[in-house]
Amino acid sequence: MTKRIFKSIFAVSLIVLATCTGVTLGILYHYFGNQLQKELKTEAAYLAIAVERDGIDALEALPAQAERVTYIDEDGTVLFDNVADSESMENHAQREEIEEAQKTGSGTAVRNSDTLSRKTLYYAMKLKDGTVLRVSSVQYNLPALLRGMIQPLLIMLVAVTALAAWIASRVSRHIVDPVNALDLEHPEENQIYDEIAPLLTKINRQQKSLKHEIAEAKRQQEEFSIITENMEEGFLVIDAHTEVLSYNSSALRLLGAEAQTGRRSVLTLNRSEGFQNLIERVLEGKHMVTNLEFQGRSCQVAANPVWKEKKVTGAVIVILDVTERMKGEQMRREFTANVSHELKTPLTSISGFAEIINDGFVKPEDTKKFAGRIFKEAQRLITLVNDVIKISQLDEGKFFCEKEDVDLYEAAREILKRLEERAAEKNIHLYLYGPHVKVNTVKVILEEVLYNLCDNGLKYNKQSGSLTVNISEVEGNAQIVVEDTGIGISEEDKMRIFERFYRVDKSHSKAIGGTGLGLSIVKHGSMFLGADVKVESTLGEGSRFILTIPE
Template sequence: MTKRIFKSIFVVSLLVLAGSTGLTLSILYHYFGNQLEKELRTEAAYLAIAVEKEGLEAFESLPAQAERVTYVDKDGTVLFDNLADSRDMENHGQREEIQEAREKGFGTAVRNSHTLSRKTMYYAMKLEDGTILRVSSVQYNVPALLGGMVQPVLIMLVAMTALAAWIASRVSRHIVEPVNALDLEHPEENQVYDEIAPLLTKINRQQKSLKHEIAEAKRQQEEFSIITENMEEGFLVIDAHTEVLSYNSSALRLLGAGTQNGRQSVLTLNRSEGFQNLIERVLEGKHMVTNLDFQGRSCQVAANPVWQEDKVTGAVIVILDVTERMRGEQMRREFTANVSHELKTPLTSISGFAEIINDGFVKPEDTKKFAGRIFKEAQRLITLVNDVIKISQLDEGKFFCEKEAVDLYEAAREILKRLEERAKENNIHLYLYGPHVKVNTVRVILEEVLYNLCDNGLKYNKQNGSLTVTISEEAGRTQIVVEDTGIGISEEDKMRIFERFYRVDKSHSKAIGGTGLGLSIVKHGSMFLGADVKVESTLGEGSRFVLTMPEEEK
């Protein structure tokens, strides 16, 4: 802007300088022309007086540097000329100024010399005797005048041009300086040219509108970020070149990618073949829903192309972690199969024994024995059904028992009394240690958990072993420790002992009885109570189960 203003001012200055110089020269030229005419008239008047008195003798006193004087007779013959020989001069009767003088008493004429770039002004006066006295002087035209003073004119032009440039520079900077100093953040506070006021008003309105739009966009972006960041599902938006435009932390976590720095290809987040094929297909315009494994987790990936003017410009990808659902479905399938198997075994026995009795193949004295076998299998079946019901109730949270203050020591002692006869059969010693600590909890579920822990300690114990229950308080939380001297649990089995129907020693399972749901009931019961259960075990030496009650339940 400064350069344009400078050029405009500079050009205008030069034009004004050129125009004013030409006009001044023109005025001076005409002025000096008129002055020359006056001087010639005055000189002719004085010289006419002398000629009328003295005749031709009056011309003898003319100085050498005098203007040209010509004396013409009535018939146009040149009688005298101070610059030329009158005898060689032609008749001047037809000259313009001579003819005009004869008619009016005086006459003027100007004749140019193109070769000499000058003109000559003639003034003629008629004397009383009819003769004509003419005085002439040379007047140089503008080019001739300028030609005689080229150097000073050039110096003047250079000086004036430099001055014009300096003035244009100063003026342009002075004009632009207030514009450059405008505070566009607060346009309405500027005091500058009136011509800029409408522009500043418009800028102010646009800034307010822009700030409002930016604030709204920022608010929407923050809302979008809050929503996506709190989604368990992974969320990705990519462009047609696979570059990630938007994502949430769940997507990076599920894909097993680190923190993203700047824009990068979504293919760098996970390089598995299945994921790359999905990206290629969705960018071809195909809706994709598939299951993929990322970092050992099962994920359902839904990808939708983004269309714009019949062209795929990107894609939206949603990743759902379905590991628990898949695991739950697998567990339900296993549970169904195990329940079916566990129910089938006693039912088959009951059906077989009943069929033998019904067909009369049993001796009367053996009937009681077979009836005992049927009763035992029926009890096993009832126990299994009851355990399955308990697991289902714990899963669905259908226990509506009121909480009450329970003495853990007394509850543990009652459970050990119920198991005392079975412990004697295998010569297992039962021990109970600790203070009488009361907790506010659901008695039925707590007793079920303790019973199954102790029952499990008896089943997998050794002859002449021991089962010890210890109650203690540590760091403000109550703990119940059930420790046995049994067969122990391997590291591999520790991860699965709380699964339904899982048995550590499958070869020994029929001999020890049980449904395989005891520790599963312990796990779900502890979760219902808000307690935490952990296991410590050494293979061949025994196991130690620690049940930690929640602090708020005391």
């Protein structure tokens, strides 16, 4: 600040000095010009007296250092010139000062002399006999004046500059010293310039506000620490360089790490390949949810990138201990596999006998009705077994079908055609829209997923409702939207509808029919295909299932 004030004062001083110098030189130039004109007029008057008395002989005796004198006849012929050869000079009748002298008795002019080749001031006087006597002198211009005064000007400039610098230095220190001595801890207690009083008042208000905000931030941080420390879930916040910004004890416990002072990389908390890969992916800007093993326990890790101005600045990581849930899932898978294996053979036999009865090998009047029921129930049981087997196969990745190009429009049309009869029973209208989009995928699984979505839309639809399938391309991916006008799904049910055997409307599960595995097959089939399935629903109005398939 001192330097800026010094520079400002010094610059103003130099500007004032330069302005004064310029004005002074201008005044001097004007003064010398007027003075020269007076001297020429006086000299011309003296010479006129001599010429009128002695004639042109008086001019012959002029000294060598005299000003230039020219004697001109009435017709403009040059009779005498003490600098140039009068005989070689042109007629001067048209010269400005000569014409003016012939008319008024005297005349002046300033111009570049053709003879002397420089700027010259001329004064002409008409004599009694009509001749004209002209006296001229070189007019000094401003640069010439400066050249004559260069030494005193430089001395003055150096002296004034040094004085300005000294004064500017003293004044700037005198101004800044009280400002540097301000007590900003107690701004209102300072007695200084009136101009700074509003600033000190503002600083005082800001300090109070800042103290309040710091206290509030500290309180919120303490509350946050209390909440996170009492969470069973592990919680981590990291920056873009993998350094841990915040964590709770549950995170350290699940990762098998110990508390340490100072910042450290999150990669030092657990060095497993899966965990390090998750950190790398989330810092690349990808939302990650995956299952990892930490110290023999199954954990679900959810990692979300933190964005600022389209740049990843860190990530939030939540670790859930899902060991018990995973064990339950494992037990359910084992149970499903065992039950399906044990029941498939006898149920197939029941179905075979029911077909024999249904074909009339036994008396129709006694057995056909019962045989039809046996066959129908057997088919339901076989469907259940087949669904369980499909889920088990999808869980274990045991489908070895090759991929092929599938026309989604044609696949959806065939499935809706298969469901026409069942739709007619509830007077449900079937609609199909969209272009013929082709994807390279496993056709069998895709058809199974699409069939179960449409079948689910029929089961939970209202009487005289509608089922609509829309096919489109969104951001380079194929998308199938299955929309119904059914009973809808509540918010709490949305999280569980893809679980096995879970039903939204348990009170009507028998009347609706099915195995309770349809949406579970959809979920597992989508995962197998690398597709994504989402649900949007409003209770009492219907549901939309959105299946996105990479092309």
